[in-house]
Amino acid sequence: MAESSRTPITVLGLGAMGRALALAFLRGGHLTTVWNRTPGKDTEAVAAGATGAATAGEAIRAGELIIVCLLDDKSVHEVLDPVVNDLAGRAVVNLTTTSPNAARELATWAKGHGIDYLDGGIMAIPHMIGQPGSSLLYSGSRTVFDEHAPALELLGSAEYFGEDAGMASLYDFALLGGMYIMYAAFSHGAAMMRAAGVSATEYAPRAVSWLTAMTQAFPVLAEYIDSPGDTVGQTLDFTKKALDTIVQASREAGVGLEVIGPIKALVDRQVADGNGAITLDAIFEGIKPLNA
Ligand code: NDP
Numbered sequence: 001m002a003e004s005s006r007t008p009i010t011v012l013g014l015g016a017m018g019r020a021l022a023l024a025f026l027r028g029g030h031l032t033t034v035w036n037r038t039p040g041k042d043t044e045a046v047a048a049g050a051t052g053a054a055t056a057g058e059a060i061r062a063g064e065l066i067i068v069c070l071l072d073d074k075s076v077h078e079v080l081d082p083v084v085n086d087l088a089g090r091a092v093v094n095l096t097t098t099s100p101n102a103a104r105e106l107a108t109w110a111k112g113h114g115i116d117y118l119d120g121g122i123m124a125i126p127h128m129i130g131q132p133g134s135s136l137l138y139s140g141s142r143t144v145f146d147e148h149a150p151a152l153e154l155l156g157s158a159e160y161f162g163e164d165a166g167m168a169s170l171y172d173f174a175l176l177g178g179m180y181i182m183y184a185a186f187s188h189g190a191a192m193m194r195a196a197g198v199s200a201t202e203y204a205p206r207a208v209s210w211l212t213a214m215t216q217a218f219p220v221l222a223e224y225i226d227s228p229g230d231t232v233g234q235t236l237d238f239t240k241k242a243l244d245t246i247v248q249a250s251r252e253a254g255v256g257l258e259v260i261g262p263i264k265a266l267v268d269r270q271v272a273d274g275n276g277a278i279t280l281d282a283i284f285e286g287i288k289p290l291n292a
Pocket of ligand 1: 015017037038041070071072078079096097098122123124126
């Protein structure tokens with residue numbers, strides 16, 4: 001497709017991520033206009049063919065699809081509030097990380113100003129943008145997602161999670177939470193092995209194969225969580241014994257209990273409440289929202 005037939009795109013915010021997004025659109029043949037609060041950050045994008053704009057308003061007027069990649073929801077308002085008239089009638093995709101409710105607030109604000117708003121969560125780091133493995137989650141305006149899917153797919157796989165603008169962010173943080181808990185789990189194991197002089201590098205391949213295999217249990221656990229009922233598999237009584245021994249082994253190795261301790265506390269509480277005969281989904285019951 002010729003460059004002129006592709007949607008002109010504006011990227012607001014040229015931090016590490018905004019620069020990667022702009023370069024991906026340029027590689028995809030889009031006329032791309034860029035703006036950043038602090039001047040001088042557009043050198044790489046301009047060298048690759050982007051037009052640098054002096055103001056956010058000038059940048060927005062040059063684009064049909066406006067990509068926002070700033071710091072947080074406060075900075076999004078700081079940049080977009082003064083140029084709301086320029087945004088009216090345009091499609092805005094906000095890839096700035098915000099909480100689900102902040103995304104919903106921005107969607108309501110946008111609707112009130114005649115702006116078609118799609119929120120996005122980036123499941124990638126800048127050098128992955130446009131490469132296999134880069135994944136972006138979207139929710140909000142279905143029209144924006146459908147009309148601009150080819151451009152959005154230049155950044156990575158694009159998945160849509162419905163009209164509720166907070167859903168992409170909710171998935172983003174649920175997955176990121178899991179990632180950080182898993183990294184902490186790796187550190188706990190590496191600390192235990194360090195006590196015996198085994199390096200983290202030696203331990204890492206074991207952790208990869210074991211934890212990867214264990215993720216296969218997620219769908220089964222999900223069934224228990226969604227339909228609590230018959231107990232099949234490991235009971236919490238069994239899990240408690242295992243955790244007690246893991247804690248003992250951690251203590252023997254002189255490793256802090258900050259990572260494993262809260263998990264043991266959750267299981268202990270469920271067993272104390274009489275749920276020892278049921279499976280690991282009792283952990284979910286112990287932390288789920290009160291009204292769910
Ligand atoms: P950077 O810190 O590199 O860049 C932040 C950008 O926000 C800069 O362009 C900065 O402008 C701008 N900014 C901050 N505050 C304001 C403000 N009040 N008004 C105008 N502009 C402002 O961050 P990244 O580019 O890495 O991240 C951008 C977004 O992408 C964040 O929400 C981040 O969570 C998200 N993200 C980043 C990932 C990553 O790996 N980097 C991964 C997934 C999501 P200035 O140059 O003037 O300071």
